[in-house]
Amino acid sequence: MLHHYYSNLLENTDKRIMDIYLEFGFESQRTFNQAFQQKYGRTPSKYRKIWWNN
Secondary structure (H helix, E strand, O other): OHHHHHHHHHHHOOOOHHHHHHHOOOOOHHHHHHHHHHHHOOOHHHHHHHHHHO
16 A cells, blocks of 8 residues: 555655655556556646645
8 A cells, every 4th residue: 555655645745756756665656657657647747736726
């Protein structure tokens, strides 16, 4: 359930996406984006933008 933790960081902090994916052991932003998009249907940056605009 790590996806819950990194989605929470995207929603509630202004941590850089790079810091988040490195914190959770992803080797690159590309692999993080792919895993995130598979779970949430959008990239982390789009997810954050939508979340913060609401």
